[in-house]
Each structure stands twice: as structure tokens, then as C-alpha cells.
Amino acid sequence: MPFKKNILCIGAGYVGGPTMAMIAAKCPQYKVLVVDINHKRINEWNSDNLPIYEPGLDELVKAARGRNLFFSNEIEKGIRDADIIFVSVNTPTKTFGQGSGMAADLQYWEKTARQILANSDRDKIIVEKSTLPVRTAKAMERILNSNGGNIKFEVLSNPEFLAEGSAIKDLENPDRVLIGSRETEEGIRARKELVDIYANWVPREKIIESNVWSSELSKLTANAFLAQRVSSINSLSALCEATEADIEEVAYAIGTDSRIGNKFLKASVGFGGSCFKKDILNLVYICRTYGLNEPADYWDSVVRINEWQERRFVLSMLSNMFNTVAGKKIAVLGFAFKANTGDTRESPAIYITRGLIEERALVNVSDPKALGNAREDLKDIREGLEYIEDPYKAAEGAHAIAVLTEWDIYRNLDYKKIFDSMVKPAFVFDGRNILNHRKLFEMGFNVFAIGKTPLKHF
Ligand code: NAD
Numbered sequence: 015m016p017f018k019k020n021i022l023c024i025g026a027g028y029v030g031g032p033t034m035a036m037i038a039a040k041c042p043q044y045k046v047l048v049v050d051i052n053h054k055r056i057n058e059w060n061s062d063n064l065p066i067y068e069p070g071l072d073e074l075v076k077a078a079r080g081r082n083l084f085f086s087n088e089i090e091k092g093i094r095d096a097d098i099i100f101v102s103v104n105t106p107t108k109t110f111g112q113g114s115g116m117a118a119d120l121q122y123w124e125k126t127a128r129q130i131l132a133n134s135d136r137d138k139i140i141v142e143k144s145t146l147p148v149r150t151a152k153a154m155e156r157i158l159n160s161n162g163g164n165i166k167f168e169v170l171s172n173p174e175f176l177a178e179g180s181a182i183k184d185l186e187n188p189d190r191v192l193i194g195s196r197e198t199e200e201g202i203r204a205r206k207e208l209v210d211i212y213a214n215w216v217p218r219e220k221i222i223e224s225n226v227w228s229s230e231l232s233k234l235t236a237n238a239f240l241a242q243r244v245s246s247i248n249s250l251s252a253l254c255e256a257t258e259a260d261i262e263e264v265a266y267a268i269g270t271d272s273r274i275g276n277k278f279l280k281a282s283v284g285f286g287g288s289c290f291k292k293d294i295l296n297l298v299y300i301c302r303t304y305g306l307n308e309p310a311d312y313w314d315s316v317v318r319i320n321e322w323q324e325r326r327f328v329l330s331m332l333s334n335m336f337n338t339v340a341g342k343k344i345a346v347l348g349f350a351f352k353a354n355t356g357d358t359r360e361s362p363a364i365y366i367t368r369g370l371i372e373e374r375a376l377v378n379v380s381d382p383k384a385l386g387n388a389r390e391d392l393k394d395i396r397e398g399l400e401y402i403e404d405p406y407k408a409a410e411g412a413h414a415i416a417v418l419t420e421w422d423i424y425r426n427l428d429y430k431k432i433f434d435s436m437v438k439p440a441f442v443f444d445g446r447n448i449l450n451h452r453k454l455f456e457m458g459f460n461v462f463a464i465g466k467t468p469l470k471h472f
């Protein structure tokens with residue numbers, strides 16, 4: 015049976031792969047092709063060993079792959095055959111020139127636009143899936159419609175809100191799907207085509223339609239608000255440590271107010287991930303571009319508090335371990351930026367491990383899924399670092415353990431066995447507040463947790 019339409023996704027990363035797998039699974043009438051310049055990634059998508067770890071992803075891909083879901087490096091052919099093109103390439107922070115360290119680097123994005131233009135011989139709908147600065151669709155339209163007007167490209171904004179570790183759940187049952195378009199007849203027609211795709215599984219009332227600029231800006235705003243909650247609670251965790259208030263009790267007390275809500279109030283060692291920092295810095299840069307320095311400073315402080323929280327964690331380890339960790343073995347439990355993912359981009363564990371190594375500690379890094387990425391992140395460190403997946407082995411002979419990712423396995427380890435194998439006095443630094451602190455203290459550990467009064471035997 016011929017397919018109703020050909021969907022193409024350019025960029026087979028954390029967003030492109032899972033998102034297209036979900037569309038293919040829910041819309042067997044569409045052919046979905048995912049392309050990438052990275053041959054290794056595409057080969058992995060076509061193998062039993064997918065390039066990213068995400069609960070439920072293997073099953074989803076296996077069910078649709080070869081039926082209506084395909085992965086390939088043939089980008090130009092893919093563009094020619096496509097009716098609808100999602101662009102899901104990376105948009106990292108610029109590291110050079112104007113806006114370096116703040117603005118989004120749009121080079122991959124623009125390259126894609128030019129490639130689409132060069133390989134199209136009929137009208138197409140282009141969907142911005144990547145997170146982009148507000149008004150990028152305008153630049154996209156200018157490039158695409160510089161063809162003399164023979165071919166018409168309609169640019170839609172359809173930002174992705176999935177979170178890693180729960181991507182499949184988020185895609186299957188999203189809080190909302192946001193689709194922005196130009197409010198012209200053609201724009202609204204194109205928007206309707208995308209609505210029809212999502213309506214195969216997303217209730218219609220959860221599909222929000224808006225103008226294209228609101229859609230672009232809503233994505234940056236959502237991430238800024240989420241990160242701001244983490245920085246707010248983290249800023250107060252320090253005050254709790256100074257006053258014997260308990261950050262979990264405070265979070266619970268305020269989170270029961272339905273106007274505040276109880277999500278994203280977990281104090282931690284800091285937020286990581288590829289997007290929060292880059293998207294906020296991008297928002298700050300955009301504000302400054304429009305001369306809006308006060309909002310720029312406001313959002314910038316969310317990132318600064320996060321950096322301070324990471325720094326504070328290293329300093330707390332240092333000062334509580336008698337002002338020196340030189341030559342001491344420390345087990346870092348968890349390197350991923352959150353549980354249930356192997357992703358380590360902007361993980362606080364990178365900063366903390368580097369901080370400990372600078373202090374000449376001997377660090378054993380442990381993680382069930384992220385050791386491959388950890389090795390890559392820390393490849394310049396020549397001495398003092400080992401990668402040990404088994405947490406018991408990582409903690410053997412250590413002076414301290416630092417929990418940096420909230421993996422479930424770390425909640426229920428045999429801490430008595432770990433304590434017995436460690437150098438005394440033994441320390442626990444719980445950067446995620448997932449352990450039973452009182453019990454650990456009674457076992458003999460000195461326990462330091464985020465936003466809590468230390469439990470120590472000296
Ligand atoms: P990623 O780096 O995992 O994937 C991007 C892919 O695009 C890479 O595999 C890269 O090789 C490919 N690519 C780059 N230029 C290309 C080109 N010209 N042609 C073909 N392929 C090309 O990135 P990601 O995490 O999937 O993020 C993609 C976008 O989605 C970003 O804008 C990000 O901000 C946004 N986003 C990410 C998440 C997330 O959880 N990771 C969630 C929501 C939104």
C-alpha cells in the first residue's frame with residue numbers, strides 16, 4: 015500500500031530519533047525517514063545497539079524499523095522525496111565571534127536550509143523541531159524562498175518538550191504539542207497538516223496552535239522557567255544548611271500550594287543536560303540584542319546560581335574532609351546529568367570530577383549507562399581517574415562517596431558492606447538526596463546532603 019506522505023527528519027539525535035520513532039509507530043500511513051551526516055550514528059540506529067539509551071526506545075524502533083521507519087545517510091535523496099521535513103539538528107551555544115558563549119550557533123541549521131533549497135523541486139513544509147531563537151523562522155523563510163518563487167516552502171515551529179530518560183512516555187502522552195505558523199491561508203493549511211499527524215494519538219485539546227514567533231519563544235521560556243525553579247530551590251538549599259531548616263520539608267510545604275505546584279523542586283547538585291544552560295544563555299542574548307538588560311540579568315542569574323551550586327558542592331567536600339582530598343580515593347556514583355539516560359552533556363558530574371582531580375583526589379567514576387560518554391568528557395585527564403561500573407568496587411578503599419545522579423540502583427545498595435570496605439572516617443556526599451541519611455549516619459558514615467544539616471561523628 016502506498017504511503018500517504020513522506021516525512022523526513024534531518025538530525026538523528028536525542029530528539030530526531032525518538033520523535034520520529036513515535037510518529038512512525040502511531041502513523042503507519044506515513045513513511046518516516048531519519049537522516050544524518052553522522053554515518054556511525056545512522057549505522058547504530060540500524061543495529062541492535064541504538065546510539066542512545068532511553069527506556070522503551072528499543073521496542074518502539076524495532077516495531078517500526080523497516081516497515082515505515084528508516085534511517086539513512088542519503089540526505090539529498092531524502093529531501094527530494096519528502097513532503098514534510100522536520101529539522102532536528104543541534105543548535106549549541108556559539109563558541110566564536112559575535113555572541114560567543116551566549117548566542118545559539120545556527121550554522122548547522124542554516125546549512126540544512128540551503129541543502130533543502132538545493133534539492134527540492136516541489137513545495138514542502140519545513141518544521142523547526144530544534145530549539146531556536148525567536149524569529150529564526152524568518153531567516154529560514156528568507157533562505158528557502160530565495161529560489162525565485164517557483165517552489166513554496168511553509169515554515170512551521172513545532173518545538174519538542176520531551177525530557178531525556180522519559181522521552182518515550184513524554185512523546186506518547188505529551189502535556190501539549192505546540193505548532194506555530196504564519197497566520198496566512200498557506201500557513202494555516204500547513205499547520206493543519208501537522209495537526210493531523212499528531213492527532214493520530216494526541217487528544218485534539220492538547221494540540222496548541224499559535225503564531226510562529228510565540229511558538230519559538232515558548233520553547234525557550236519553558237526551559238527557562240523549569241531551570242529557574244531548580245535554581246530557586248538550590249539557592250535556598252544553602253540557607254537550609256546554615257539554619258537547620260530542611261530543604262525537602264520546605265519544598266513539600268511550598269509545593270502543596272496548588273499555585274506553586276510540587277514539580278521541579280528537587281534540590282540537587284545542579285541542573286545539567288544539553289539544553290537548560292544553552293537555551294537560557296540564548297534567551298539572555300536575545301534580550302540584550304533588544305536592549306532589555308534587566309530581563310537579561312534576571313535570566314542570567316539562573317545559570318550563575320547553578321554554577322555556584324556545583325562549585326559549592328566541591329568546596330563542601332573539600333572543607334568537610336579536613337581541607338584536603340589530595341591522594342584520597344573518592345567514588346563518584348553517577349555521571350549522567352540525570353537518571354535513566356547515558357547522556358552526560360553539561361552534567362554537574364563533569365565539573366565536580368574535574369574539581370576533585372584539580373585537588374589531586376583519586377576519583378573512581380561509576381555509572382550504569384554513562385561511562386562511555388564520561389571517558390570522552392574527561393579524556394584529557396591523564397592521572398587519578400578510573401572508570402568502574404560496579405559501585406561496590408568503585409567505593410572499595412575510598413574515603414568518600416559522592417552521589418551525583420539519582421539512579422535507582424544507588425538507593426538500595428548494601429551501604430553496610432560499602433562502609434566496611436572504606437577508609438575511616440567514611441564520608442557520604444548525597445548530591446541528589448536519595449539516600450537514607452539517618453541510617454547511613456547510624457552505620458558510621460559522616461553524611462552531607464543538599465539543604466540538610468550535616469550528620470557527623472566529630
Ligand atoms: P543531537 O546532537 O543529539 O542531534 C543532532 C544531530 O543532527 C546530530 O546527530 C548531527 O550529526 C545532526 N546534524 C547536524 N547537522 C546536520 C546536517 N546538516 N545534516 C544532517 N544531520 C545533521 O541533538 P539533540 O539533543 O537531538 O537536539 C536537537 C535539537 O533539539 C536542539 O536544538 C535541542 O536544543 C533540541 N531539544 C533537545 C532535547 C533533548 O532532550 N536533547 C529536547 C528538546 C529539544
Ligand code: UGA
Nearest residue numbers: 174175176177178244278279280282285286287289351352
Ligand atoms: C529538559 C526539559 O524538562 C524538557 O521539557 C525539554 O524538552 C528539554 O530540557 C530540552 O529542551 O532539552 P532534560 O534536560 O532532558 O529536559 O531533563 P530534566 O528532567 O528537565 O532535568 C534537567 C536537569 O535538572 C537534570 O540535571 C535534573 O537532574 C535537574 N533537576 C530537575 C533538578 O536538579 N531538580 C529538579 O527538581 C528537576
